[in-house]
Amino acid sequence: MAATARIRGGIGADGPFWDALDAGEFRIARCRGCNEWLMPAHFRCGTCGSWDIGWDEVDATGIIYAWTRNHAVSDVLKERRGALPYVTALVELPQAGGARLPGVIVGDPPNLRIGARVRGTIRPPEERSRGYATMVWQIEDDSAPATRVGETEA
Amino acid sequence: MSGLRGAAAVVGIGQTPYYKRGTSPDSEMKLALRAIVAAAEDAGLDPAEIDGFVSYGSERNTGQKLMPGLGTRSLRFAGLAWTHGGGIPAAVGLAAMAIYAGQADVVVVYRAMAEGSNQRLQVAVTQDDTPAQFLANGIDMVLQRSAMRTQRMIEHEGVPRETLEAIAQAGYHHAQQNPQAVGYGTPLSHDAYEASRYISEPYHLFDCSRENDGAAAVILVSAERARTLKQTPAYLLSCPMGASATMGSREDNHEPYTSVGFIDLAKRMWRESGYGPEDVDVAQIYENFTGMAVGTMIDHGFCTAETAGDVLQLDNLVAPDGGIPINTSGGNIADGFIHGMGLVLEAVRQIRGTSTNQVPGAKLSMMAGGPGDSVTSTALFGSEATL
Numbered sequence: 001m002a003a004t005a006r007i008r009g010g011i012g013a014d015g016p017f018w019d020a021l022d023a024g025e026f027r028i029a030r031c032r033g034c035n036e037w038l039m040p041a042h043f044r045c046g047t048c049g050s051w052d053i054g055w056d057e058v059d060a061t062g063i064i065y066a067w068t069r070n071h072a073v074s075d076v077l078k079e080r081r082g083a084l085p086y087v088t089a090l091v092e093l094p095q096a097g098g099a100r101l102p103g104v105i106v107g108d109p110p111n112l113r114i115g116a117r118v119r120g121t122i123r124p125p126e127e128r129s130r131g132y133a134t135m136v137w138q139i140e141d142d143s144a145p146a147t148r149v150g151e152t153e154a
Numbered sequence: 155m156s157g158l159r160g161a162a163a164v165v166g167i168g169q170t171p172y173y174k175r176g177t178s179p180d181s182e183m184k185l186a187l188r189a190i191v192a193a194a195e196d197a198g199l200d201p202a203e204i205d206g207f208v209s210y211g212s213e214r215n216t217g218q219k220l221m222p223g224l225g226t227r228s229l230r231f232a233g234l235a236w237t238h239g240g241g242i243p244a245a246v247g248l249a250a251m252a253i254y255a256g257q258a259d260v261v262v263v264y265r266a267m268a269e270g271s272n273q274r275l276q277v278a279v280t281q282d283d284t285p286a287q288f289l290a291n292g293i294d295m296v297l298q299r300s301a302m303r304t305q306r307m308i309e310h311e312g313v314p315r316e317t318l319e320a321i322a323q324a325g326y327h328h329a330q331q332n333p334q335a336v337g338y339g340t341p342l343s344h345d346a347y348e349a350s351r352y353i354s355e356p357y358h359l360f361d362c363s364r365e366n367d368g369a370a371a372v373i374l375v376s377a378e379r380a381r382t383l384k385q386t387p388a389y390l391l392s393c394p395m396g397a398s399a400t401m402g403s404r405e406d407n408h409e410p411y412t413s414v415g416f417i418d419l420a421k422r423m424w425r426e427s428g429y430g431p432e433d434v435d436v437a438q439i440y441e442n443f444t445g446m447a448v449g450t451m452i453d454h455g456f457c458t459a460e461t462a463g464d465v466l467q468l469d470n471l472v473a474p475d476g477g478i479p480i481n482t483s484g485g486n487i488a489d490g491f492i493h494g495m496g497l498v499l500e501a502v503r504q505i506r507g508t509s510t511n512q513v514p515g516a517k518l519s520m521m522a523g524g525p526g527d528s529v530t531s532t533a534l535f536g537s538e539a540t541l
């Protein structure tokens with residue numbers, strides 16, 4: 001599916017991210033000039049000036065960096081009302097330079113907390129995801145409730 | 155210090171009533187005209203004299219559209235400050251710069267919103283610029299992103315969640331003295347706050363600002379001209395806008411994550427003005443959500459994550475006796491929300507001594523723009539004695 005510019009907000013350089021999800025791959029933008037991970041993707045690397053931006057496949061694993069349990073949404077997200085309450089998070093990707101990616105946390109896990117380890121799976125395009133394939137995240141069963149992210153292993 | 159310091163002043167303020175969302179009897183254009191004419195009358199100026207128009211966000215009632223209704227003799231300067239609520243003090247700053255640079259003499263800064271003639275929030279407030287990474291994943295540009303940031307502030311940085319309630323309570327407390335406020339006559343008890351439903355954790359219903367129809371405007375002129383007019387001038391001492399290297403539009407990959415964008419701006423403001431947070435008498439803190447206002451207070455140096463629980467207590471946040479009274483008209487949460495523009499008017503009233511929750515002898519009055527915007531701004535107004 002041609003995923004470029006279906007939603008017009010944002011910088012608009014992340015078409016390959018969505019194309020990759022459509023193809024079953026999880027790819028994050030990375031500068032070919034200096035190897036810096038770019039989140040969000042951009043057209044030029046502000047660090048080294050390169051216009052050569054690649055997309056590296058990475059493991060679909062991460063760490064919950066921030067989260068919220070949503071009980072109401074505005075009309076902007078009215079397609080999600082049927083799923084309330086649902087949990088969204090910023091997922092930190094240590095394997096991609098600590099890039100943080102927004103996503104849905106599947107279910108309502110009791111061990112939801114900052115620092116919990118998550119594993120992603122690709123969900124096919126839906127109306128509520130505006131026709132995009134999305135990466136959704138599940139807390140790993142052995143991700144025991146710790147107290148602070150700073151005290152977790154990785 | 156900047157040559158802009160004290161070069162211009164707010165000499166007129168005007169607003170329409172705050173109508174419940176979707177109930178304005180007037181179109182946005184008419185609301186804008188009413189607020190601007192009211193500001194001109196407040197200043198004792200002929201509205202036709204206004205030669206500069208500045209707004210922010212996605213304001214669509216442009217100077218060129220307003221000028222036939224105002225009898226404008228010459229439109230000499232017009233501009234729109236990026237971005238959303240983060241652009242409010244920046245708009246005031248643009249007006250002052252135009253005056254300082256000799257490009258305009260009488261500049262109005264205004265915002266008008268009405269449900270009937272504009273599409274709310276997504277267009278009117280956030281300019282329809284929510285990135286796909288958020289929208290596709292059920293995350294709104296403002297609410298959920300703010301909630302996640304506040305959750306980390308609480309869970310990871312240890313800021314007590316009671317600070318959120320203190321921000322909400324301060325607004326409602328002040329609204330009880332302000333008959334114009336939407337929250338007038340409906341005080342917020344601790345039990346009502348606690349019992350209110352969650353919207354997006356950690357935010358309860360009462361952590362979220364109201365939306366209204368209405369318009370608000372302020373008029374600036376040069377300091378010299380201000381001294382000849384009838385109102386006590388509120389001089390603009392400093393009004394930095396911007397984003398530091400690790401901020402900007404980064405889809406929540408900015409650093410530090412829990413900052414709401416004011417760390418460097420506040421440093422600039424204290425340097426340019428010659429004052430610090432300990433000198434500020436009263437502050438209007440844009441609160442789309444209470445937790446973001448907590449971030450604004452921390453970024454500006456009113457407290458740290460460690461001291462937030464001690465500083466951000468209701469007694470300390472209310473006029474007349476609190477150490478740092480905030481949102482003295484009720485703020486976005488309990489006064490009303492015209493995309494935050496009402497906060498500028500209240501900052502000016504405190505310098506004039508005409509607030510319904512006046513801080514006695516207030517000389518330094520701050521107004522912070524939208525927290526968490528990818529570029530934002532903050533302003534310090536002062537009385538003649540502070541120049």
Ligand SMILES: [Zn+2]
Nearest residue numbers: 031034045048
């Ligand atoms: Zn590079």
